[in-house]
Amino acid sequence: MLQGAVTNSISYDRFVGGEDSQALIESDVIVPEDMPDAINVVAVVGDAVINEVIESDEKIQVDGELRLNIIYAADKDKKLMRINKSIDFTHFLEINGSKSKCISLVNARVEHVDYSLINSRKMNVKVIVNISGRAFDKEKKEAIVGIQGEEDIEYLKKTIKLSNIVGQNSAETFLKEQVKISDGEPNISRILKTDVVIKPEEPKITDNRVVIQGSVHVYVVYEGDSKDEYGYEECDLNYANFIEVPGALSYMRANTYERIIEKNIEISSDENGDNRIIDIELVLKTEALVVEKDETEIPVDIYGITRNVEPVIESIEAISQQERFKSQAIFKENVEFKNNVRKIIDVVAYPVLSDYILKDGKVLLEGIIDYNIMYIGDNGNPMSFKGEAQFKTFLDAPIDDGELFIDLKITHISYDIMAMKEAELKFVVDATVDAFKISRYDILADVKEIDEARSEENRHSITIYMVQKDDELWDIAKRYRTAKEDIIKVNDLKEEKVLAGSKLIIPNKI
Structure with a gap:
């Protein structure tokens, strides 16, 4: 962990x-x-x-x-x-x-x-x-809810309903x-x-x-x-x-x-x-x-911007x-x-x-x-x-x-x-x-750090990406290991939903 x-x-x-x-x-x-x-x-x-x-x-x-x-x-x-x-x-x-x-x-x-x-x-x-x-x-499951002292970690959080x-x-x-x-x-x-x-x-x-x-x-x-x-x-x-x-x-x-x-x-x-x-x-x-009845927000995915981290995701079936x-x-x-x-x-x-x-x-x-x-x-x-x-x-x-x-x-x-x-x-x-x-529901059961150099394709300071069908902003940010908020800010997006065929500027922090 x-x-x-x-x-x-x-x-x-x-x-x-x-x-x-x-x-x-x-x-x-x-x-x-x-x-x-x-x-x-x-x-x-x-x-x-x-x-x-x-x-x-x-x-x-x-x-x-x-x-x-x-x-x-x-x-x-x-x-x-x-x-x-x-x-x-x-x-x-x-x-x-x-x-x-x-x-x-x-x-x-x-x-x-x-x-x-x-x-x-x-x-x-x-x-x-x-x-x-x-x-x-x-049932009871241990789930990752955060990382202390890691500012370059990005989370995808979702609300789960439990009864x-x-x-x-x-x-x-x-x-x-x-x-x-x-x-x-x-x-x-x-x-x-x-x-x-x-x-x-x-x-x-x-x-x-x-x-x-x-x-x-x-x-x-x-x-x-x-x-x-x-x-x-x-x-x-x-x-x-x-x-x-x-x-x-x-x-x-x-x-x-x-x-x-x-x-x-x-x-x-x-x-x-x-x-x-x-x-x-x-x-x-x-x-x-x-x-x-309970509603709680938990991380369901994670990636690092400057470090390689690999999430371990498990699924649970719960009465919601x-x-x-x-x-x-x-x-x-x-x-x-x-x-x-x-x-x-x-x-x-x-x-x-x-x-x-x-x-x-x-x-x-x-x-x-x-x-x-x-x-x-x-x-x-x-x-x-x-x-x-x-x-x-x-x-x-x-x-x-x-x-x-x-x-x-x-x-x-x-x-x-x-x-x-x-x-x-x-x-x-x-x-x-x-x-x-x-x-x-998917839960973040574990996070492992991978000792692996960042690939060359992601070393450009700026990348232009054409949005594909069914793309989510989170998936794009994770693919290029950049912050989702930075993509929103650079492209002046009003909402997180992106349209297939549109072009996005992908800023890179390295």
Whole structure:
């Protein structure tokens, strides 16, 4: 290294890799002894919960739990019954270059549920869970930032943009609410289905903390006391908490990732002894990722005017920009049933992302909505209808390229019976896209002095040079080992850009 060289460490985040994969989880479900026989399965509601993520060499291990809410029709009075079942799963994301020290983002969501009744006491359930992961690593490089006492050294400096992950942590928030059934709605016989939608607000950062707040919308479907009688109740639970992230400061930005890890919905009696109260207990887990944007100017090339010096240039790939984009879109689907529909009980739906692309400042998303309609047929029996609805949507994303991490959620479903065999469904799909722009930068890793005489071609006091196509003023100055500022001054240039075919006077200091 050249004597007098001043170095500094450049810290940056590097994208290691990612994978979008699917896990097939299959299980037989036995009807409990205290419950009646089944004549058909009407719906299976699945929820994938991530319990632990373990980063290791070349892979990321995802340990989770698939929670199933199985709704079936009983053989005696044709009433709907519910079975809860939990299945543990482990899935590996194969990511080349990942290490135990990596930072990872992982998401799991149910995409498709298939079920069949084997006999009156046994059913089979198959679930496809989409598991996506992205891995990042922190790197550090020593770079030359200057030479002490060398006035005849010329530098080419450029500004590099870096987006660094300052820290990552999580916190759990306990939510509790007691909801009274609205007047006019039936008493509760049993709860059939509960939908939970998290609505976070923009997080705020104070010193070493990420402040989170928002609400959780709970929608409950239940069966009343009488046959073919169903009730619906909904409420919002507000939350506020903070997550400790050492090094977080107010000017930084935080992305949060929320999921419900525990859900307990129970029925209780009111003062009259009627089942008209729903007790809701939830545990919300929020993960925060704090990001700092940095712009710094560093030398990327160097040469000496009176001495021969040779730069050692290395390239780095760094995350230069991290942005989050959100959108909401409504999709309609007309459904034609095979038989008459007396009443729609509810709709279970899952978003399936089949393709995505970042192009022309937009993220284009394409896929299907896998849905299952629970309804009462004209014979009075609970039935189901399965279908798929195509969707295409986009998000404005003013970023030219990058690695994407996408999450889709169906946040609302509505339905109307248009005729005895026809219905219209409306799905509200929320998309969240984290985009990571990856840039390649040259850094000055070392400078060596070469013991070599200056060539004769550069010993003239003045040289006339004709600018060639794609010539930069820096390249011309370096070729003739003169100061760029001297070329600008001698030629009375107003800017550094030079036109091909123009002539420049190249002053030489020797």
